[in-house]
Amino acid sequence: MSNFKEESRWSNIALRILVNTASHPIEYAKVLIQIGHEPIPPRATTTLFGQPALALPNLFQYVKYIKTVDGFTGLYRGLVPKLCANAISTVAFQKTAESITFVNEPDPQIDEDDLPEHERRTRCINELVRDLASRIVAIIASHPFDVITLRMMAQFVGGETKYTRVFGSVVEIYRENGISGYFAGLVPRLLGNIASLIIASTATYAINKYIVYDREMRSYTAATMTFLASAVTYPFLVVSHCMAVNDCGLVAGLPPQMPIYESWTHCWSHLSANNQLKRGSSVLWRYYTGPQVIMNGKPIRISKENFYLQGTQ
Known part of the structure; x- marks a missing residue:
């Protein structure tokens, strides 16, 4: 049994490496959008x-732009640090989940639909607690490598x-920000993941209990609720990524590209005031939401450059 678990763990890691490598250019473009570039x-x-409206390039057009600047390898x-973070996260999550047991655990061999209501509720609570603890440990363990990824x-x-x-990045982060630099953006990331898990778990339980009675349909409830919960908590991810690069010595984390934030709540307030908490969430349709005017039926972005040019004419 232990050999089977080890094989399953490493097969999961290999699969995640493959998926993350294939999707990396898209995620790279999304990160640059999230930090406001x-x-x-x-x-x-x-x-x-x-x-x-004023249309911004979609993620695929953004990827093409990155390629024109840095070439294919630049995508x-x-x-490398992203794959390290994912491997550490997977191992930490599974090891933590395996170590957590409950005295009132319902028989795992029995299908959820065949359990009495009180045992079904107990299983839901136990799984939520196990997932929360495992996710927290996995995030904390892998976060330094995520910070390296974001700064790269x-x-x-x-x-x-x-x-x-x-x-070299480990040394550079310590030189710029000290030990705290390895955990820049950790709090909003943890809060977002915790909120997402709680929303998805409770919504799945409630929907399967009171709305969906068909067993086949119930199998899709968890995936749907997880997707919706991720969308609801997406702003936490944007704030986390901004804080990971904020005031780290890079152009991306300093004015005028990005204000220097006192805390993640300051970052949240600033992005919220500028309607930027959801940036990067759309793959295909992205619109400029900053100050603009409509002239002759066409939208025109208002910027300092506009005023400067008008003043010199």
């Missing part, structure tokens, strides 16, 4: 409802080369 000016367009900046990616903004290798 928009190198391609928005273009005039219309929404699906025919309203004038995989930060991949953020170097694209200013063209720096401070974070190139994993070991």
Whole structure:
């Protein structure tokens, strides 16, 4: 049995390495958007409802832009520490989950639909507690490598080369921010994951108990609720990524690219005030939400450059 668990663990790690490698360019572009880097000016367009708007490049166009600047290999900046983080996260999660047991654990061999109501509720609570504890341990253990990944990616903004290798990046983070630098952005990331798990778990239990009675349909409830919970808690991810690069010595984390935030709540307040908490959440349709005016039926972005040019004419 132990050999089977070890094989399962390492097969899961191998699968995650494959998936993360394939999706890395898209995730890379999303991170740059999340930290506020928009190198391609928005273009005039219309929404699906025919309203004038300014369109920003979608994720695939952003990936193409990164390739034109850094080449094909540049699309995989930060991949190595990201894979390290995922491997550590997977092992830490599974080891923690295996070590947590409950005295009132219902028989795992019995299908949930065949359990009495009180045992079904007990199983739901036990699984939630186990998942929460395992996820917290996994996030804390892997977060330093996630910070390295994010800072390697953020170097694209200013063209720096401070974070190139994993070991060198460990030294650089300590030099810039001390021990706390390894856990920059940890609190909003933890809160987002905890909130997501609680929302998904409780919603799945309630829907399966009071709304969905078909066994086959119930198998889709958890996946659907997990997706919706991730969407609801997405702003925590944006804030976490911003805090991971904020005031770290890179152009991406300093004014004018990004204000220096006193705390993650300060970052949240600033992004919320500017309607930026959901940036990077859309894959295909992205619209500029900053100050703009409609002139002759066309949207025009208002920026300092606009005022400067008008004043010199």
